[in-house]
Amino acid sequence: MIDIHAFDTQEAQCTALAVAVGDALRAALADASARATLAVSGGTSPRPFLQTLSGAALDWPRIDVTLVDDRWVPETDAASNARLVRDTLLQRDAARAPFLPLVDTAAALDAHVATLNANPAYRLPTVAVLGMGEDGHTASIFADAPEWEHATSTAERFVAVHPGAAPHPRVSLSLDALKHIDRLFLLIAGGRKRDVLEAAAAAPQRNAISKLANDKGIKLDVYWCAH
16 A cells, blocks of 8 residues: 655755654654664665754664665665765764664675675665666666565575666565564655556556555655656
């Protein structure tokens, strides 16, 4: 099930999403002994939202920050989602949050994914903010990747993905992991992406966002801006 929250400006969209994510994290931390994990997405679209969220008055030392997915590149690379998170979210109040990156290019990709799956520190996120491509992929679950069947069927939290049309191998949360996250948000903008989302929700398609939107057990809060 999807619930679309529409905004006229990017500023209003980012502010509202930061409030909603903050409320979800506070609820998860209501028990004084609890910890929460926030997984965010990379790319250009989330940058203003991440900068807004960095100033939120949250108990950041109890919130582990990680990523929904990342490209298999060093953090010095401009394509690194970890670099984006360090430059935008892990500033101001949020600088106190522990960070759990997904990439270590000193290791082999498949071996590193196996290490992530065996590491209890990389637990299932409590809250995740997804993005979406115009092909309907979310996280790095690409329909044109040879790992599509595995990524959409495995019970493992993390998968390695080699997209057919997008650059760089990836580390990504699996579809099963996304389905088990307590609070799922989707941040998108523009008429084209809204059309893709609504078509994906209207009937099953071979893309990750359709699989989420058509799962009756999933609630996906969509924060959409027209521009």
